[in-house]
Amino acid sequence: MNLFLEAVQWLLDPANWAGPNALGLRILEHIGFSAVVVLVAAAIGIPAGTLIGHTGRGRGAIIAITGGARALPTLGLLTIFGLWLGIGLEAPFLALLVLALPPVLAGAYAGVESVDRATVGAARAIGLTERQILMGVELPLAAPVIIGGLRSAALQVISTATLAAYISDTGLGRPIFSGLKTQQYDMMLGGSILVALLALLVELCFQLVQSAAARRAEPHRTQTPASERITA
Amino acid sequence: MNWLSQNLHIVGQLLADHMVLSIPPIVLSLLISVPLGRLAAGSRRLRTPLLTGTGLLYAIPSLPLFIIIPAVFGFSLRSPATMITALTLYGCALLVRGAADAFASVPQEVRLAAAATGHSPWGMFWKVELPLAGPVLLSSLRVVTVSTVSLVTVGAVIGISSLGTLFTDGFQRNIDASIVTGIVLTVVVAFVLDAVCVLGARIAMPWRRAVSRA
Amino acid sequence: MNIRIRRAGLTIAAIGAVGVLLAGCASADPLEEGGETTPAGEGDSSSLVIGSQAYYSNEIIAELYAQALEADGYTIDRQLQIGQREVYMPEIEAGSIDLFPEYTGPLLQYWTEEPAERTSDEVFDALVEAAPEGLTILDQAPATDQDSYVVTREFAEANDLTTVADLANVEEPLTMGANSEAETRPNGPQGLAEVYGIEAGFTPIEDGGGPLTIQALQDGDIQLAIVYTADPTIAQNDLVVLEDTEGLFLASNVVPVASDRVDEEAQATVNEVSAALTADALIDLNRQSVEEQSPAADIAQAWLEEQGFLG
Numbered sequence: 001m002n003l004f005l006e007a008v009q010w011l012l013d014p015a016n017w018a019g020p021n022a023l024g025l026r027i028l029e030h031i032g033f034s035a036v037v038v039l040v041a042a043a044i045g046i047p048a049g050t051l052i053g054h055t056g057r058g059r060g061a062i063i064a065i066t067g068g069a070r071a072l073p074t075l076g077l078l079t080i081f082g083l084w085l086g087i088g089l090e091a092p093f094l095a096l097l098v099l100a101l102p103p104v105l106a107g108a109y110a111g112v113e114s115v116d117r118a119t120v121g122a123a124r125a126i127g128l129t130e131r132q133i134l135m136g137v138e139l140p141l142a143a144p145v146i147i148g149g150l151r152s153a154a155l156q157v158i159s160t161a162t163l164a165a166y167i168s169d170t171g172l173g174r175p176i177f178s179g180l181k182t183q184q185y186d187m188m189l190g191g192s193i194l195v196a197l198l199a200l201l202v203e204l205c206f207q208l209v210q211s212a213a214a215r216r217a218e219p220h221r222t223q224t225p226a227s228e229r230i231t232a
Numbered sequence: 233m234n235w236l237s238q239n240l241h242i243v244g245q246l247l248a249d250h251m252v253l254s255i256p257p258i259v260l261s262l263l264i265s266v267p268l269g270r271l272a273a274g275s276r277r278l279r280t281p282l283l284t285g286t287g288l289l290y291a292i293p294s295l296p297l298f299i300i301i302p303a304v305f306g307f308s309l310r311s312p313a314t315m316i317t318a319l320t321l322y323g324c325a326l327l328v329r330g331a332a333d334a335f336a337s338v339p340q341e342v343r344l345a346a347a348a349t350g351h352s353p354w355g356m357f358w359k360v361e362l363p364l365a366g367p368v369l370l371s372s373l374r375v376v377t378v379s380t381v382s383l384v385t386v387g388a389v390i391g392i393s394s395l396g397t398l399f400t401d402g403f404q405r406n407i408d409a410s411i412v413t414g415i416v417l418t419v420v421v422a423f424v425l426d427a428v429c430v431l432g433a434r435i436a437m438p439w440r441r442a443v444s445r446a
Numbered sequence: 447m448n449i450r451i452r453r454a455g456l457t458i459a460a461i462g463a464v465g466v467l468l469a470g471c472a473s474a475d476p477l478e479e480g481g482e483t484t485p486a487g488e489g490d491s492s493s494l495v496i497g498s499q500a501y502y503s504n505e506i507i508a509e510l511y512a513q514a515l516e517a518d519g520y521t522i523d524r525q526l527q528i529g530q531r532e533v534y535m536p537e538i539e540a541g542s543i544d545l546f547p548e549y550t551g552p553l554l555q556y557w558t559e560e561p562a563e564r565t566s567d568e569v570f571d572a573l574v575e576a577a578p579e580g581l582t583i584l585d586q587a588p589a590t591d592q593d594s595y596v597v598t599r600e601f602a603e604a605n606d607l608t609t610v611a612d613l614a615n616v617e618e619p620l621t622m623g624a625n626s627e628a629e630t631r632p633n634g635p636q637g638l639a640e641v642y643g644i645e646a647g648f649t650p651i652e653d654g655g656g657p658l659t660i661q662a663l664q665d666g667d668i669q670l671a672i673v674y675t676a677d678p679t680i681a682q683n684d685l686v687v688l689e690d691t692e693g694l695f696l697a698s699n700v701v702p703v704a705s706d707r708v709d710e711e712a713q714a715t716v717n718e719v720s721a722a723l724t725a726d727a728l729i730d731l732n733r734q735s736v737e738e739q740s741p742a743a744d745i746a747q748a749w750l751e752e753q754g755f756l757g
Contacts, residue, residue, distance in 0.1 A: 003300070073395075073414070075396055076414050079399045080411040087623070087651055165626065166650070176295055178650075189300065195293050388500075391530070
């Protein structure tokens with residue numbers, strides 16, 4: 001426990017909140033970078049997953065792609081993209097995007113696919129266009145599962161974004177790497193505590209949004225276990 | 233290809249190291265998560281603390297965990313035990329929730345019927361709940377298997393040999409082939425272990441085709 | 447949930463049940479037995495554990511020791527590529543690794559606070575003094591692999607740079623690229639500020655002065671990099687090593703650290719290898735690793751054969 005006390009002391013030391021390595025700056029970098037990755041993953045993954053869930057086409061492909069992408073080691077992608085693209089944020093961005101896409105894609109696909117076909121049929125019968133069905137029926141009903149996918153993507157990105165410091169001057173990975181390499185474990189652990197707190201905060205926000213979406217999707221239900229099924 | 237043919241024995245050794253580090257955490261997280269998941273599914277009071285508690289483990293970045301674990305458990309920094317403990321924790325983070333969902337998916341009527349036909353809680357767990365929870369459990373186990381195999385590589389950063397060593401070494405020496413070989417083999421190991429799980433489930437649950445949700 | 451559950455019993459049942467579910471997975475378990483990492487033959491001095499840093503050049507040197515000793519009939523357990531000094535040194539000090547290629551300057555800095563010694567012999571003598579009980583510092587090799595500040599030829603000419611002190615002439619802000627540990631170590635921006643009074647920013651690049659660092663230099667993302675002097679990429683890319691007139695960097699000769707399980711005969715063999723390892727020889731070994739991408743073991747074997755170590 002001594003180690004943790006030292007880490008907390010390190011976090012409380014005002015000297016670590018000033019200068020070029022100021023923790024406030026590192027936190028902002030970490031949040032900003034992670035947010036961009038998740039937003040881009042959402043911009044690609046949600047339309048693609050929704051389309052596949054809606055049409056039912058490409059189902060096999062998406063399972064193969066999301067399964068395969070999950071197996072890709074982030075450190076390997078980071079180093080190979082690093083060799084190709086040089087230092088900076090490009091390589092970590094791409095490596096993390098590969099990490100974030102599968103859960104987003106799977107969430108969007110599974111969410112839309114899980115919408116009761118009878119409901120969709122009813123919507124079609126009353127004359128809604130495919131676009132209206134998608135936007136007005138399927139997406140709102142699928143929202144809790146889609147948000148669940150985003151949530152697990154965000155969590156993984158925040159904890160893995162620490163690897164960005166392998167080749168760039170960014171984020172909370174900096175104190176973690178520096179502390180690791182020089183055995184300043186108070187620094188390393190302090191940085192990790194901040195990452196874990198960030199992840200918790202994001203998790204909490206998503207939980208609120210997700211349950212709000214669930215209430216909207218199925219107002220007559222008090223519990224929505226199905227919407228929590230997609231966890232990774 | 234030239235690099236690969238010259239380095240086959242090194243790659244083989246790293247591949248073996250990688251398997252040694254990947255398989256125990258997968259097995260251990262299953263062993264730990266099934267009872268915890270059953271507890272979470274069976275008790276509303278335990279559900280939230282168990283699921284939140286284990287879920288939080290996933291928020292801890294992996295590199296620091298490799299340092300904290302030796303400090304807490306007294307392993308040496310490079311000991312396989314360090315890596316196995318860390319990955320077991322991550323595995324449980326995903327699998328406890330998966331197991332809880334799996335047991336929650338067993339219909340209440342089935343439980344009542346089993347109790348009415350004289351199954352003890354013990355017998356019901358074995359003969360009714362676990363078989364019915366199996367397919368959902370399997371899909372979580374597959375996710376854990378694949379992500380564990382991929383996470384092992386991060387240990388290379390602190391000097392734990394695995395296929396990840398091909399990344400750090402190739403990165404220093406500017407050898408693309410080394411990194412690409414590492415990536416491809418990691419994916420192959422993940423797929424092979426995934427297939428082993430599916431196969432194992434088919435043998436253990438012959439009465440139904442294993443679900444293919446990834 | 448109105449069915450009573452006996453928790454303890456259930457837990458045991460669940461653990462047992464998993465065994466059934468795992469029938470398939472378990473069949474892969476024998477693999478676990480293939481990867482023993484315990485040191486081979488405890489207490490048997492004909493069997494030695496040799497380690498190396500996660501640095502290709504260090505791995506080649508470890509292979510040199512390993513193969514030369516194998517030719518003498520020793521059994522060698524190789525624990526290569528095991529990270530940074532902070533990771534492996536506790537294991538050497540605890541006696542679980544018997545022989546490790548090290549570098550005099552950085553190792554002295556690891557064992558003593560701010561050593562004053564700078565020249566090769568001074569550093570070596572101080573190192574022998576500083577070594578903890580149970581560890582022997584064998585002869586140092588003529589080869590050095592020390593930190594140096596390098597810049598591109600273009601940047602050096604534009605700013606008229608030959609020494610580190612000349613960096614004071616540079617008007618634009620400087621950024622140094624190196625492994626993250628340099629940020630707080632004496633060889634990084636802090637040392638540069640203390641010894642030369644020159645301020646520089648810092649960007650971590652975890653490739654030990656490797657390809658990405660060089661690329662960043664050439665792209666102008668960083669102006670200054672820490673590269674090891676035995677790195678063949680310095681010549682390859684026509685980089686300029688700034689002369690360290692104020693003694694910021696310690697001399698850093700290749701030196702083997704041995705446990706007391708390395709007997710006199712083995713020490714003599716390793717000392718012979720060290721004596722033959724000149725600065726140019728080391729650069730050439732490194733060149734084969736980076737340019738020809740040969741494995742460390744092959745590079746080491748060819749060199750030992752050429753030097754007549756393998757009979």
